[in-house]
Amino acid sequence: DSGNWNDDYALAAAMLYRATKKENYKTQYYSDSNAYECSWPACWNNVKTLANLYSPSGSPQNTGVAAHIKDMASSKKMSDGYIRVDTWASLKYNAALQFLGLAYDKEEGTDIFSDWAKGQMSYVLGNNNGNGGKGYCFVIGYNEKTVKDAHHRAVYDSESFPNVNGQAKHLLFGALIGGPQETAAGYIDEASNYEETEVGLDYNAPLVAAAAAHYYYAKNNGTDEEKAVQKTIDTTKVDGIELRSLSSDITTVTTYDILRFILGETDLDKTKADLNNDGEIDIKDAILSVE
Numbered sequence: 001d002s003g004n005w006n007d008d009y010a011l012a013a014a015m016l017y018r019a020t021k022k023e024n025y026k027t028q029y030y031s032d033s034n035a036y037e038c039s040w041p042a043c044w045n046n047v048k049t050l051a052n053l054y055s056p057s058g059s060p061q062n063t064g065v066a067a068h069i070k071d072m073a074s075s076k077k078m079s080d081g082y083i084r085v086d087t088w089a090s091l092k093y094n095a096a097l098q099f100l101g102l103a104y105d106k107e108e109g110t111d112i113f114s115d116w117a118k119g120q121m122s123y124v125l126g127n128n129n130g131n132g133g134k135g136y137c138f139v140i141g142y143n144e145k146t147v148k149d150a151h152h153r154a155v156y157d158s159e160s161f162p163n164v165n166g167q168a169k170h171l172l173f174g175a176l177i178g179g180p181q182e183t184a185a186g187y188i189d190e191a192s193n194y195e196e197t198e199v200g201l202d203y204n205a206p207l208v209a210a211a212a213a214h215y216y217y218a219k220n221n222g223t224d225e226e227k228a229v230q231k232t233i234d235t236t237k238v239d240g241i242e243l244r245s246l247s248s249d250i251t252t253v254t255t256y257d258i259l260r261f262i263l264g265e266t267d268l269d270k271t272k273a274d275l276n277n278d279g280e281i282d283i284k285d286a287i288l289s290v291e
Helices: 006-020 023-029 048-053 059-075 090-108 114-124 201-221 224-228 255-263 283-290
Strands: 241-245 248-253
Touching: 006 023, 006 048, 048 059, 048 090, 059 090, 090 114, 090 201, 114 201, 201 224
Parallel strands: none
Antiparallel strands: 241 248
16 A cells, blocks of 8 residues: 555546546646655656656646656766665666656657666666676576576475575566665675565566667667667467576477466367367467456
8 A cells, every 4th residue: 555546546637638638637637736746756656756747737847757857867876877766676766767767758759868768777687797797687587697586486486485595496587676775786696685686566567667668769769770679579479488497498388288277177178278269279269268
């Protein structure tokens, strides 16, 4: 519980006004001025700055967002350039600021924060002085610089959290860990160091938002090289999930395997697995199985 719902209400009203142009949503947005003050990066318990960014008034009010990001980028800057808003889960706030900066540029038609945001994302993905100068990638499994020992039971195949470090059995692919309390050089990749190695849905949410914002910028304003590496996945043809561990090769799990698990039938007749009767066992059948 964030302790206050007014900021969520204001953000919802702002987006509904944008979608419908109905004046009642605009009125509701302005019913509490504290609900959209720029006070903190967007996170699960505070979306005031986001509510400000998408205010019904538009550009004049959005200047507060730019000032807020610039203040954070200055006052929270570590010795190596990393923006650390808080010592616990520092990376989720860093990613949120990246998103806010790029979203601001999109809204205002400016290019104030793109280079800064790219620098921060580069740091997150391994361009830092962690791991004895080799660099740490804080998105697990993204590249060879990846951190490994996330504070998460699934990493260790354990129902209770083990008091071990450096014995991870699996990589929690795609998870954003909490991140450095100071700089990457001081980061300790151990599961017991939970302030830095913990993971969470509210950590990954701003990472996805930041990644989408970077993609949008690169696609529309990036260099030819940046545009060339952008890829689009055809979701209608997705029929496999990669499961990886530290001790085995990639295992491809097909939609048929997923359906056997969901439906609880070890020897599922493939004719029964074709739930929409289109002659193929694909992601559409998996979706139907959980509806």
